Amino acid sequence: MKNKTKLKYGNSEALLEYMLNGENVSILEAILYFGVQSPNRAFTSFKRKGFLIKKKTASMAKIMVRINKNLKCHTPKNLPVTEINMSEYYISK
Numbered sequence: 001m002k003n004k005t006k007l008k009y010g011n012s013e014a015l016l017e018y019m020l021n022g023e024n025v026s027i028l029e030a031i032l033y034f035g036v037q038s039p040n041r042a043f044t045s046f047k048r049k050g051f052l053i054k055k056k057t058a059s060m061a062k063i064m065v066r067i068n069k070n071l072k073c074h075t076p077k078n079l080p081v082t083e084i085n086m087s088e089y090y091i092s093k
Helices: 011-020 027-034 039-048 060-067
Strands: 052-059 085-092
Touching: 011 027, 011 039, 011 085, 027 039, 027 060, 027 085, 039 052, 039 085, 052 060, 060 085
Parallel strands: none
Antiparallel strands: 052 085
């Protein structure tokens, strides 16, 4: 039987590194950029490791502009993205 090596660097670790670099991240970005299936669970895990995770409100339009710098992501034309508020998370220092 061959030795199976464990993956030491996964989706959640990539998300944590991104946040440690001072970046804000929304649930949508965590899923799209990093493939984290349950971002809230990842944030809870980070808290248990001693990181202070904070959140603030941002418009969906702001988050979509940020996403579209790296990915092509469109919303339905009749969706009022400027009126929809989402949460973005960051690590407090």
